Amino acid sequence: MFNLGDKVSVLDDTIDGVVTGFQNQKIVIETTDGFVMAFAENELVKISTSEDLQSFTTNQQLLSALKDKETEKKRSFVKEKKSRKDEFVLEVDLHIEKLVPSKRGMSNYDILTLQTDTVKGQLEFAIRNRIPKIVFIHGVGEGVLKAEIDFLLGRYEGISFQDANYQKYGLGATEVYIKQNPNR
Structure with a gap:
């Protein structure tokens, strides 16, 4: 599913990078910050380029993965003051x-x-x-x-x-x- 040079994003974190290799059933990426990290295939999603825009709109799996990546809005808690x-x-x-x-x-x-x-x-x-x-x-x-x-x-x-x-x-x-x- 992933190839060398693919731009990817980590699902449960705000990390983006490029696939640089494969090691022990993990995909090795170099992040935009220059760090080398390894992730399982189900932890990554391929970032579509403008040429892949047609496949981007039809790929439901990618859309749901990106939706999962959206950060949740913080809930506000008001602590009740007690004497x-x-x-x-x-x-x-x-x-x-x-x-x-x-x-x-x-x-x-x-x-x-x-x-x-x-x-x-x-x-x-x-x-x-x-x-x-x-x-x-x-x-x-x-x-x-x-x-x-x-x-x-x-x-x-x-x-x-x-x-x-x-x-x-x-x-x-x-x-x-x-x-x-x-x-x-």
Whole structure:
């Protein structure tokens, strides 16, 4: 397919040159920059001259090869800036099956006590470690756990709380913001 003196272009790179020889089933070319390189036959395409213009328009293989060689347009990516506050959110799932391996033998009082103790422990942990935001996932249910959490959080100074993002958590989560005291 290729002959000595043929002008060629490399498919996956912006290298053009002239065929100068053949070596180990590869085609040796001298690039327009003067470098000698070897390529497999399927990596090269012959560049048509003005005399070959008729064959150029009818050769579908060449057209598709040149189309493959076209460089892709760079996509632009816009990086969304996030504040440091949004980087880490401590999420605590208070569903009983997430807290203990088996709730067998536990009364409703025991379950509620374990859940509220977990809230206290995680909230104290967040305050100690200066974590600005914590989300308690309590579920919807009858609202008993949510009421207990609201009562418990109301006893702390320096925190505010509200229902968490509905799109992310639905109705069953409370978001707590811890105001950081620089003297601590």
